[in-house]
Amino acid sequence: MRICWIQPTTKLADLAPIWATLEAEMPPLLAPGNSVEFRYTRQSTNFTRSSYAEHLNSVAMMDEAIGAARDGYDGVYFGCWNDPLWETREVLDIPVASVGEQAMLAALTMGQRFAVVTVAEKTAAAIERDIALYGLRERAIMRPARAIAPESDTSLLLGAVRDPWEAFIPRFEAAARACIADGADVILVGCAWYGPLLRRAGYTHVAGTGIPVVDSTTVALKYLEAMIEVAKVTSLVKSQGALFRTPPREKIAQARAAIGPMR
Known part of the structure; x- marks a missing residue:
């Protein structure tokens, strides 16, 4: 099982101690054979205490999430309480979890x-x-x-x-x-x-x-492990009801292209 952990910021040098701590502390908590890779957004406001900045960050976080699904990860984890959780669930067909x-x-x-x-x-x-x-x-x-x-x-x-x-x-x-x-x-x-x-x-x-x-x-990361296992055993990831139904891929690509190139 491969999990992609997406941060809401770029890899700020000033925060190197927290990045090093998370990257050392979190992987050993997963079940044997499971792994987590940390990805940092390529663009970010590097600020989350604003509804406007949160929306801007969400685009960058979703770009990383879409890229992770394309790269074969089994699940996506948003490592911030400010997250585009439901929007990402709509466009992906793998489990998506958030801390919150x-x-x-x-x-x-x-x-x-x-x-x-x-x-x-x-x-x-x-x-x-x-x-x-x-x-x-x-x-x-x-x-x-x-x-x-x-x-x-x-x-x-x-x-x-x-x-x-x-x-x-x-x-x-x-x-x-x-x-x-x-x-x-x-x-x-x-x-x-x-x-x-x-x-x-x-x-x-x-x-x-x-x-x-x-x-x-940690609790949320372990829950994502369970979500991925449930998906493997039952093939159930999300509802295809109105809210989370996966839109046509070409429409999503067209919408994203309207605001500039993706990662």
Whole structure:
């Protein structure tokens, strides 16, 4: 099984420590014989805290996803909560997973009401939109996505690669405790990059509460493995009902060509 993990950014040199960490930490978590390759978009705004920038990034991420399907991958994984998940499912005939949707579905098996602690207010707003889109509003708390304060920046992220206990976990736990006070019994890490750092550091529960802190990144990747296995065993990947029905290939190619060359 070959999985293509697509990042929302180019391979920024400033973030080399997080890329190296993910590329070292994640492949060994897959079942024997399975592999994951990391792809970075060839073009990106390298900014996700904007609905407009998110739409621009989505085109580049979908280009990589279409290329991955053409290159023979068994599944596509979007390594960001800001993703073009449903649009990609429409055009591909292989399983497509995202950190957000798959982690939220996993949370339903762990507790009654989940919450997402994320990196910025703009990201929280986008996650709340997705929770409603996926029909999961009733299984989340009120104001289900909360941002840490102060918000994350490059310095905090790189510091967390070295030691998330120093600065990131105290901010994360303050937001998580507010969610728990409002009824959350599962906390999802609302960033694809921070989740594995917390798991690696052994931070899996909010201290003294028994409430799990879910490394959404790892859980969602393992769910994609299961999705691919289901597809192999049953031949079922997606519905060909109205929303996800695969459009004619020539029409997709024509539409994409209208905004410039593809990868």
